[in-house]
Amino acid sequence: MDSTTTNNSETDAQKEETCKKQPANAGLKWFLIGGCITALVALCGVTVLGVVLAAQWNRVVESPQPMAQAATATSGISQVTETPLSTHTLNPDLPAPTITAKPFPTNPPAPVGNPAPDFGFEYGNPNLHASNPGNFAAAAGKPQMVELFAFW
Amino acid sequence: MAAVVHGLENKYGEQMNFVYLDVDKRAVNNILDDLGIYASYVPTFFFLNSEGKIVGKTLVGEQSDSTLEQAIQDILIEEGIFTK
Numbered sequence: 001m002d003s004t005t006t007n008n009s010e011t012d013a014q015k016e017e018t019c020k021k022q023p024a025n026a027g028l029k030w031f032l033i034g035g036c037i038t039a040l041v042a043l044c045g046v047t048v049l050g051v052v053l054a055a056q057w058n059r060v061v062e063s064p065q066p067m068a069q070a071a072t073a074t075s076g077i078s079q080v081t082e083t084p085l086s087t088h089t090l091n092p093d094l095p096a097p098t099i100t101a102k103p104f105p106t107n108p109p110a111p112v113g114n115p116a117p118d119f120g121f122e123y124g125n126p127n128l129h130a131s132n133p134g135n136f137a138a139a140a141g142k143p144q145m146v147e148l149f150a151f152w
Numbered sequence: 153m154a155a156v157v158h159g160l161e162n163k164y165g166e167q168m169n170f171v172y173l174d175v176d177k178r179a180v181n182n183i184l185d186d187l188g189i190y191a192s193y194v195p196t197f198f199f200l201n202s203e204g205k206i207v208g209k210t211l212v213g214e215q216s217d218s219t220l221e222q223a224i225q226d227i228l229i230e231e232g233i234f235t236k
Contacts, residue, residue, distance in 0.1 A: 131171045133179035138187065138204030143227050144169040145160075145220075148184070148196040150176055 159217070164224050167233050199227045 130149075138144075161170040173180040175191045184191060187206060189198060197211040197220065208227050211219065228234040 129172065130174040130177075133173060133177055133183055136171060136173070136183055138183075138200055139202065140169055140200075140204070142168055142202050143207075143231050143233070144171055144200040145224060145227070146171045146173060146198050146200065148173050148175050148180075148189075148191045148194055148198075150174060150194045152176075 160220055160224060163221075164228070167228055168224065197223070199223065201227070201231060 130151075164170075173183065175181070175184075175194060187198075187200075189196075189206070189210070193212050195214065197215060198206055199208040201207045207230060208223055211223065225234060
């Protein structure tokens with residue numbers, strides 16, 4: 001009887017230990033599961049990102065192609081560029097164009113011996129003459145009116 | 153201006169001398185220095201009596217016929233050639 005009781009009590013202790021250890025094992029298990037999921041998601045994200053970057057890189061590298069290739073890449077544009085330019089030929093029946101432009105006007109040469117131009121006002125005075133300063137004497141024996149002038 | 157002066161010269165040429173000095177001449181500048189006149193503007197008119205002294209008003213710039221004739225008559229009256 002005592003042994004049975006002892007066995008029972010040992011079993012209970014083991015059960016208690018098991019029960020105490022279970023939550024720790026379960027936490028570890030869920031931690032590992034979560035980590036795996038996170039790793040998978042991260043791996044998928046990295047893979048998708050890599051694919052997108054690779055596609056972008058290919059687009060960037062292939063874009064600077066020559067204009068002819070770019071034109072021929074599109075069927076509509078290639079048809080336009082492949083059409084030869086139309087050439088015009090002169091119609092021999094049409095009259096030659098006449099030049100209607102007038103030459104630059106040129107002033108007629110001034111005649112030689114032309115009289116002085118008429119400015120509309122008195123420009124200088126032909127009657128203006130200067131006295132000889134060597135003959136000037138302040139005391140001339142009669143009054144004098146002296147005009148100081150300049151020819152300019 | 154000179155035409156006016158020349159017209160006055162024909163009118164009063166017997167009573168007084170009319171002298172026209174070109175200020176660009178060195179000899180004229182010497183004369184003006186002796187008389188104590190500085191020609192800052194042309195034309196300039198001044199009058200000398202029979203003894204060579206400056207009399208009357210010095211007229212600077214363009215002058216009318218009547219102004220010049222009045223100045224000439226004043227000088228001639230002052231000299232006793234004309235009487236009022």
